[in-house]
Amino acid sequence: MSIIRILPEAVANKIAAGEVVERPASVVKELMENSLDAGASRVEVSLEAGGKRRICIIDDGCGMNHDDALLAFERHATSKIRTAEDLFEISTLGFRGEALPSIAAVSRLELETRHASENAGTRVEIAGGKLRNVKEVAWPQGTRVEVRDLFFNTPARRKFLKSESTELGHIATLVTHYTLAHPERSFRLVSLTNEILNVSPVATPRERVYQVLGGQLLEQMVEVTPVERRMPAPSFAGPDEESEPGEPVIVRVFGFASRPEIQKLNRNQIYFFVNRRLVRDRLILHAITEAYRNILPSGMSPVALIFLEIPTAEVDVNVHPSKTEVRFRRSQFVHDLVRDSVRQSLVAARPVAAFPMGKQQRSPTTDMLEADAAERLSDEPPGLKGSEIPGPSGPPQRRHDFRLSSPRPTPEPGRLPLDDAALSFYSPPTLGGQTAVPTVAELPGATGASELPADLVPLGQVQESFIVATNPEGLWIVDQHAAHERVLFERHIRQRRERKVEGQRLLMPIVVELKLEQQAVYQQIADELSANGFEVEPFGQRTVAVKTAPAEIRADDVEQLLLEILDSVGQEARSLSLDDLRLKIAASVSCHAAIKINMALDQNKMRWLLRALGETQAPMTCPHGRPIVLRYGMKDLQKAFKRI
Numbered sequence: 033m034s035i036i037r038i039l040p041e042a043v044a045n046k047i048a049a050g051e052v053v054e055r056p057a058s059v060v061k062e063l064m065e066n067s068l069d070a071g072a073s074r075v076e077v078s079l080e081a082g083g084k085r086r087i088c089i090i091d092d093g094c095g096m097n098h099d100d101a102l103l104a105f106e107r108h109a110t111s112k113i114r115t116a117e118d119l120f121e122i123s124t125l126g127f128r129g130e131a132l133p134s135i136a137a138v139s140r141l142e143l144e145t146r147h148a149s150e151n152a153g154t155r156v157e158i159a160g161g162k163l164r165n166v167k168e169v170a171w172p173q174g175t176r177v178e179v180r181d182l183f184f185n186t187p188a189r190r191k192f193l194k195s196e197s198t199e200l201g202h203i204a205t206l207v208t209h210y211t212l213a214h215p216e217r218s219f220r221l222v223s224l225t226n227e228i229l230n231v232s233p234v235a236t237p238r239e240r241v242y243q244v245l246g247g248q249l250l251e252q253m254v255e256v257t258p259v260e261r262r263m264p265a266p267s268f269a270g271p272d273e274e275s276e277p278g279e280p281v282i283v284r285v286f287g288f289a290s291r292p293e294i295q296k297l298n299r300n301q302i303y304f305f306v307n308r309r310l311v312r313d314r315l316i317l318h319a320i321t322e323a324y325r326n327i328l329p330s331g332m333s334p335v336a337l338i339f340l341e342i343p344t345a346e347v348d349v350n351v352h353p354s355k356t357e358v359r360f361r362r363s364q365f366v367h368d369l370v371r372d373s374v375r376q377s378l379v380a381a382r383p384v385a386a387f388p389m390g391k392q393q394r395s396p397t398t399d400m401l402e403a404d405a406a407e408r409l410s411d412e413p414p415g416l417k418g419s420e421i422p423g424p425s426g427p428p429q430r431r432h433d434f435r436l437s438s439p440r441p442t443p444e445p446g447r448l449p450l451d452d453a454a455l456s457f458y459s460p461p462t463l464g465g466q467t468a469v470p471t472v473a474e475l476p477g478a479t480g481a482s483e484l485p486a487d488l489v490p491l492g493q494v495q496e497s498f499i500v501a502t503n504p505e506g507l508w509i510v511d512q513h514a515a516h517e518r519v520l521f522e523r524h525i526r527q528r529r530e531r532k533v534e535g536q537r538l539l540m541p542i543v544v545e546l547k548l549e550q551q552a553v554y555q556q557i558a559d560e561l562s563a564n565g566f567e568v569e570p571f572g573q574r575t576v577a578v579k580t581a582p583a584e585i586r587a588d589d590v591e592q593l594l595l596e597i598l599d600s601v602g603q604e605a606r607s608l609s610l611d612d613l614r615l616k617i618a619a620s621v622s623c624h625a626a627i628k629i630n631m632a633l634d635q636n637k638m639r640w641l642l643r644a645l646g647e648t649q650a651p652m653t654c655p656h657g658r659p660i661v662l663r664y665g666m667k668d669l670q671k672a673f674k675r676i
């Protein structure tokens with residue numbers, strides 16, 4: 033008896049229409065989805081010529097009986113939905129009933145399958161959409177679909193295929209991401225010469241990430257711990273509202289998000305799964321970008337794998353034929369939940385850049401798929417690495433509780449003269465008072481209070497640029513400019529929030545010439561500039577006179593700072609929120625005011641800086657998102673010296 037049915041025309045017409053077979057990867061996607069929908073616990077994909085010559089997918093799923101094996105190739109033939117209402121609650125990856133006929137129309141396809149209810153299997157052969165042969169075969173339960181010579185009958189489309197390696201790359205990426213969404217199943221991907229991927233079932237997504245992407249990447253990621261939240265009842269019952277009042281609608285988010293030191297130029301490595309379906313969604317991309325605001329420099333993107341589990345009635349997958357776009361019924365809720373979950377995980381983690389060493393010294397931009405299998409095998413099992421990362425440091429009192437294994441070096445006051453810029457270095461750190469410190473959530477860029485251990489002892493500087501410090505955990509290296517910048521940035525933001533930032537009157541006004549665009553920006557942000565310690569007045573046609581500037585800025589730096597602020601705000605001025613504008617100004621001011629690299633610091637100043645940094649909300653990343661601190665843990669040292 034058939035379980036596949038042809039959808040009535042009225043239902044078929046409601047399905048997002050369009051061609052889905054664009055390239056070998058789209059064939060693999062549709063066939064893999066079918067295998068997963070069939071409940072397969074093993075899916076094996078083999079390829080020749082990047083899938084252009086041959087794609088073969090074998091699964092151990094439920095299989096099809098003889099009738100269904102034929103019916104499956106009719107348009108709109110599916111076992112997954114029946115009525116138009118079913119479109120509102122799709123729990124399978126497929127539902128359009130279009131993939132098999134579309135693929136069979138443009139290739140030579142062979143299907144072998146057997147359902148448990150039948151003793152014999154069925155083989156169906158179709159070429160260019162024409163049925164060539166059907167016969168009984170011996171076949172274990174499950175399904176095998178072989179697609180040869182894709183687009184053999186549509187040469188124009190064949191021409192558009194890319195090189196073998198490009199197509200293979202697309203397929204490898206795709207299969208990798210399905211493996212991440214289904215850790216409890218096993219997957220294998222092979223080409224004629226290579227086994228590209230082979231993963232056995234594991235209990236947790238974390239283990240699957242380790243299997244597929246390697247320990248190195250896992251170490252660079254923070255686990256987004258599962259967050260469950262009940263959706264609020266819709267504020268008004270529109271005509272489409274169907275959920276019963278009181279019925280709990282639980283949404284769950286979990287996954288992995290990269291530490292701030294991982295920075296990508298585009299968003300291609302943000303993967304988002306809704307009910308285990310890989311989708312591209314602008315709303316979620318936005319939520320993730322928001323979560324990294326002031327943790328990553330603007331324009332940079334993280335690596336993220338985010339899984340959302342949401343009742344099927346809350347998400348519409350019938351938006352686009354390739355089923356990679358979705359629409360959420362309550363999109364703002366989903367957006368905020370994802371943003372907050374990612375943000376909180378970043379806050380809870382200690383985003384310390386481990387000091388790279390030896391063979392682990394791989395660029396953070398190493399593509400996820402480049403991870404070489406041999407190297408992965410020699411990595412430690414997951415979990416071990418994580419335990420090296422020290423847990424959150426104790427309460428602030430611990431700050432004075434020195435437990436040193438190394439003697440404290442004696443201060444060397446005034447070893448080298450400091451120039452003017454360092455004067456601000458002595459300005460009393462207003463961060464000290466506990467009450468003045470805003471909550472983590474309040475301060476942008478905050479990634480957890482006091483993550484920097486309080487017991488660091490500065491040993492000296494490397495090239496008068498990087499402070500070297502130790503504590504019992506190991507060796508720490510701190511970028512002195514970035515550290516001071518972070519301290520000043522938080523202070524500036526706080527002062528601005530509490531009141532107007534006082535400026536310092538310049539001896540002589542500084543006249544700055546503005547380009548037309550800079551003039552326009554200046555007019556728009558003049559009030560905010562004056563609340564940030566600038567007193568600027570129009571002076572002549574194209575020039576302004578700066579009479580007062582933020583206190584820490586040297587006179588000869590004022591012009592450059594002002595121009596930099598105007599340019600960085602640039603065309604965004606109209607759309608920039610007031611908060612964003614304040615952050616931009618604070619980031620520019622603190623960058624200019626901070627001590628520079630190539631500047632000698634004595635012991636007192638280094639100690640002051642480390643302490644002030646430890647008191648900031650985000651001691652590990654500078655306002656532009658670069659790392660401030662590197663840690664070379666005791667274990668790393670012992671390993672490097674072959675003591676363990």
Ligand code: ADP
Nearest residue numbers: 066070104110111126127128129130131132175
């Ligand atoms: P859809 O997946 O949208 O239903 P397809 O054209 O991909 O449409 O597949 C048609 C039908 O064929 C499916 O609904 C399913 O019943 C059956 N089918 C396809 N592939 C498999 C498979 N690997 N194992 C079991 N049944 C399958």
Ligand code: MG
Nearest residue numbers: 062066126131
């Ligand atoms: Mg399908």
